[in-house]
Amino acid sequence: MRRWRRPLAAVALVCALAVAPAAVAAPPAPHVSGNALVDARTGTPFVPRGVNWPSFEYACLYGYGYSNARSRTSVGPDDADAANIARWQVNTVRIPLNQDCWLGDDGLPRSDSSTHRTARGYRRAVRAWVERLHRHGLAVILDLHWSGPDGVPAEGQRAMADERSVAFWASVASRFRTDPAVMFDVFNEPYSRWNGDAPAFDLTWGCWSGGGCRAPTANDTSPLNRRTYTVAGMQALVDAIRGAGARQPILLAGRNYANDLTGWLANRPADDQLVASLHSYPGQGCDAPACWDAEVAPVAAQVPVVATEIGQDGCRAGHVARFIDWADRHGVGYLAWEWVLPDGRYSCHGGTAYSLIADTRGTPRPPVGTTVALDLGRLAFSAPTAWLAAR
Numbered sequence: 001m002r003r004w005r006r007p008l009a010a011v012a013l014v015c016a017l018a019v020a021p022a023a024v025a026a027p028p029a030p031h032v033s034g035n036a037l038v039d040a041r042t043g044t045p046f047v048p049r050g051v052n053w054p055s056f057e058y059a060c061l062y063g064y065g066y067s068n069a070r071s072r073t074s075v076g077p078d079d080a081d082a083a084n085i086a087r088w089q090v091n092t093v094r095i096p097l098n099q100d101c102w103l104g105d106d107g108l109p110r111s112d113s114s115t116h117r118t119a120r121g122y123r124r125a126v127r128a129w130v131e132r133l134h135r136h137g138l139a140v141i142l143d144l145h146w147s148g149p150d151g152v153p154a155e156g157q158r159a160m161a162d163e164r165s166v167a168f169w170a171s172v173a174s175r176f177r178t179d180p181a182v183m184f185d186v187f188n189e190p191y192s193r194w195n196g197d198a199p200a201f202d203l204t205w206g207c208w209s210g211g212g213c214r215a216p217t218a219n220d221t222s223p224l225n226r227r228t229y230t231v232a233g234m235q236a237l238v239d240a241i242r243g244a245g246a247r248q249p250i251l252l253a254g255r256n257y258a259n260d261l262t263g264w265l266a267n268r269p270a271d272d273q274l275v276a277s278l279h280s281y282p283g284q285g286c287d288a289p290a291c292w293d294a295e296v297a298p299v300a301a302q303v304p305v306v307a308t309e310i311g312q313d314g315c316r317a318g319h320v321a322r323f324i325d326w327a328d329r330h331g332v333g334y335l336a337w338e339w340v341l342p343d344g345r346y347s348c349h350g351g352t353a354y355s356l357i358a359d360t361r362g363t364p365r366p367p368v369g370t371t372v373a374l375d376l377g378r379l380a381f382s383a384p385t386a387w388l389a390a391r
Helices: 008-019 079-086 099-103 119-135 163-176 205-210 234-243 289-300 318-330 368-381 386-390
Strands: 030-033 036-039 049-052 092-098 139-146 182-185 193-195 198-201 214-216 228-230 250-253 274-280 305-310 333-336
Touching: 049 368, 079 119, 092 099, 092 119, 092 333, 099 119, 099 139, 099 163, 119 139, 119 163, 139 163, 163 182, 163 234, 198 214, 205 234, 234 250, 250 305, 274 289, 289 305, 289 318, 305 318, 318 333, 318 368
Parallel strands: 049 092, 049 333, 092 139, 139 182, 182 250, 250 274, 274 305, 305 333
Antiparallel strands: 030 036, 193 198, 214 228
């Protein structure tokens, strides 16, 4: 493991953090101004940089909780979890959600032998986590991650939103419309579906925007069947949020699992608070600086762009490091995937773990966790954060 030299500035920073932590400022209130986000509280530019907190999308489905927790004795994420995330000098946390658990559709959320869970309880748990993150000065992005049309449990990623997604966003936006530190990521990863070498469902930019096409009910890890549902387009989701009285920024993910923004500008809904959402992983169609220059930079010249997921598994962090460097130079925000403990079945070698942390204290897990934490610390202090400086 590489050992960081500890210059006097870094040592002073460690002592200052240990002895007299700075007062936590109010969370930013993002607002779109031209091609940038601005903190409406201060009038200064705001570039979202942070992490994803997954589990609200799957814990309620698998029936062991509404979300993961720092320890098995915790009911849900607590103040210590929020404090550990804030120590990375992030300014934003993205929270993936489950459509059925929020609405109470299709038998979700599931209960277990000791706890009866309800949609009301799920909504309260989400709000409580948002408020804890805010108390640590963090903005929040609420993301529709797992969905399913009426009668189909939200047990994975669908190709696009459905009619219940409109109800989901009307409800979510109504509850958070007075919270200026929340943004809405309306659909995680729109995609087309292939059956071998033949297209089974082609998500055109027209359907992405206006809906109306028919998508498979099967999620992207299940075999295709003949069942389909009518897609709700991005315009309908934007309208649902605005109809609920919420005026915060809305993030719209591109096609090809949020990696393709080529038709985003020409097909975006009519709204002045839109942000383009990009995902970047190795092996996706646009995974190199030349493509980012050609396809992402032109979008960022007109609207804010935030990479709401970046990540890499295994023992390498080259892709993440390259994207972070490019994003920092272009004013593009990023949120790393994912703030969870590594699965004990996998090792760094040949594994599929994307975990950023090595323990419940939030210690960065090399190589990706340390790469992200170092960049966040550099941006915040122009020096490594406390634990990186001490390694």
